[in-house]
Amino acid sequence: MNIVTLKPSKEKSLLRRHPWVYAxxxxxxxxxxxPGATVIVRAADGRFLGRAAYSPHSQIxxxxxxxxxNEPIDHAFFKRRVQRAVADRRAMVxxxxxxxxxxxxxxxxxxxxxxxxxxxxxxxxxxLVCQFMAAGVEAWKDAIVAALTSATGCPNVYExxxxxxxxxxxxxxxTGLLAGDEPPATIITSENxxxxxxxxxxxxxxxxxxxxxxxxxLVQTYAREREVLNCFxxxxxxxxxxxxxxxxxxxxxxxxxEALATAQKNVEANGFDAALAAWLDADAFxxxxxxxxxxxxxxxxxxxxxxxxxxxxxxxxxxxxxxxxNLTGFKLLRPGGLLFTYSCxxxxxxxxxxxxxxxxxxxxxxxxRILKRLGAGVDHPLLTAFPEGEYLKGLLLxxx
Numbered sequence: 001m002n003i004v005t006l007k008p009s010k011e012k013s014l015l016r017r018h019p020w021v022y023a024x025x026x027x028x029x030x031x032x033x034x035p036g037a038t039v040i041v042r043a044a045d046g047r048f049l050g051r052a053a054y055s056p057h058s059q060i061x062x063x064x065x066x067x068x069x070n071e072p073i074d075h076a077f078f079k080r081r082v083q084r085a086v087a088d089r090r091a092m093v094x095x096x097x098x099x100x101x102x103x104x105x106x107x108x109x110x111x112x113x114x115x116x117x118x119x120x121x122x123x124x125x126x127x128l129v130c131q132f133m134a135a136g137v138e139a140w141k142d143a144i145v146a147a148l149t150s151a152t153g154c155p156n157v158y159e160x161x162x163x164x165x166x167x168x169x170x171x172x173x174x175t176g177l178l179a180g181d182e183p184p185a186t187i188i189t190s191e192n193x194x195x196x197x198x199x200x201x202x203x204x205x206x207x208x209x210x211x212x213x214x215x216x217x218l219v220q221t222y223a224r225e226r227e228v229l230n231c232f233x234x235x236x237x238x239x240x241x242x243x244x245x246x247x248x249x250x251x252x253x254x255x256x257x258e259a260l261a262t263a264q265k266n267v268e269a270n271g272f273d274a275a276l277a278a279w280l281d282a283d284a285f286x287x288x289x290x291x292x293x294x295x296x297x298x299x300x301x302x303x304x305x306x307x308x309x310x311x312x313x314x315x316x317x318x319x320x321x322x323x324x325x326n327l328t329g330f331k332l333l334r335p336g337g338l339l340f341t342y343s344c345x346x347x348x349x350x351x352x353x354x355x356x357x358x359x360x361x362x363x364x365x366x367x368x369r370i371l372k373r374l375g376a377g378v379d380h381p382l383l384t385a386f387p388e389g390e391y392l393k394g395l396l397l398x399x400x
Contacts, residue, residue, distance in 0.1 A: 002031035002039040004062055011043035014050060017385040019105050021052060021062035035170060036139025038073045053136020057170030063110035063136055075143045081108050082147035092378045097189035098210050100379040105386050112137040115206040117198055120190045127183050128157045129206035135169045145178050156180030160206050188269060192217045194240045195269045197262050209237060211376040211392050219302060220245035222338055226299035229332060231284045236263030238302045243272045253280045253287050288328040301329045302340045309345035318345055319356050326360035333399050342394035350393045357395055367400040
């Protein structure tokens with residue numbers, strides 16, 4: 001039996017049901033647990049705290065599977081967890097062909113992300129795309145894939161574990177087919193009445209930003225008769241939503257010509273008027289300043305940049321970058337204009353992000369008011385004991 005015993009007083013977070021055990025909290029390890037092996041975590045006084053997946057290469061040395069002493073970690077465990085997650089999504093999410101089925105710790109499966117894409121007008125079986133980002137889920141990969149295909153009825157599972165966090169777990173970055181048929185070059189899926197091409201093999205994350213579904217719907221609601229600027233647009237998620245909502249002009253910026261080409265295919269797939277959209281293959285920071293200097297103004301601006309802070313060491317630099325784009329974003333708005341601004345940096349919490357945006361508004365000399373706090377949809381639930389799960393945060397603001 002593999003047992004991890006914590007140092008005195010280091011059990012407090014686990015008693016609050018936080019699922020991570022850091023290396024510096026551990027007093028000793030009994031046995032020789034392999035990467036991903038199940039260990040029993042005990043307090044210094046011997047009390048049972050949880051069953052966890054061991055990761056000898058990571059500073060997060062163990063990730064808790066279960067706080068129930070009587071729950072074994074076996075194939076039946078993963079079948080139950082996956083079935084519960086799938087049932088939750090079916091009950092909570094509708095009207096979309098792109099859903100996050102499993103969101104790591106929030107679904108009791110630390111380090112696992114699973115998105116489900118259903119092709120518009122297809123056979124309904126769809127495509128499952130997985131990211132195994134920790135030693136525990138890597139060790140139980142076969143059991144998890146079997147549970148996924150059983151719970152969803154979808155035979156097609158593709159892996160996109162090409163994420164740098166795996167290196168901290170002592171794992172190589174990998175992609176490839178896990179079950180069923182190879183995915184097509186692109187899957188066309190629908191969301192809020194908009195069709196999108198999704199490249200699950202080469203696109204960002206699992207091919208699409210599923211987490212922004214509700215926020216795209218909000219842009220769609222407010223876009224009518226507005227001129228819209230979408231920065232870091234990728235394949236045009238917010239741009240397409242704005243066009244669906246009746247925007248009279250949409251300017252989109254991204255530094256990937258390939259992503260912009262897909263965005264233009266999305267315009268065609270929806271039958272939108274291509275003349276209403278301009279696609280700029282350019283650096284967003286420089287282009288924002290250029291547009292301002294040229295006197296361009298918009299009624300609605302979307303700022304959805306990639307992660308600026310990979311860790312806490314990068315917070316100061318990231319804060320400057322967020323302030324830079326928000327400052328110019330405010331300046332580009334006409335009176336009464338709306339700013340949708342986001343951060344997906346886990347190291348930047350909601351309070352700090354709001355402080356950064358407030359500083360940008362002050363420097364832009366605009367009066368901005370927060371209309372709504374934004375985040376991921378209900379298929380990205382947050383554990384009350386695990387605030388680290390809230391990586392996406394956003395604000396909808398209006399200037400006077």
